[in-house]
Amino acid sequence: MTKSDLYARIYVVVKKIPSGRVATYGQIAHLAGMPGQARLVGYALHQLSDKSGVPWHRVINRLGQISLKGSSFENGRLQEKILRSEGVRLNNQGCIDLKKFRWIE
């Protein structure tokens, strides 16, 4: 079991997220068979390249907000834009209502 395999699993799970829905890092980790490893999910997505076909933008933190900060802030802006285009509603604070948009497998 190599790190690449773990990443591959994460990507597979993320790909399952339907359009217009979002999932949390912890949720992805759990579904990928590695509960509590939310950080790895984040790292995996960070390493991800744009043309991988993985809907990384549908993954957010447990507060329902975009976790990108600092150097990746611009990329975070893009994420927000994509989510909006997919029909995910964000409130004034930029938070997503997980009660409504959280992807239930």
Add this chain to the structure above:
DNA sequence: AAGTTGACTATTT
């Protein structure tokens, strides 16, 4: 080579 950081949560107080 060793210590720190980071697209984080779950658990405990």
Add this chain to the structure above:
DNA sequence: AAAATAGCCAACT
């Protein structure tokens, strides 16, 4: 109920 603490592990310095 909210706030603090512990845990996780690859990448980075």
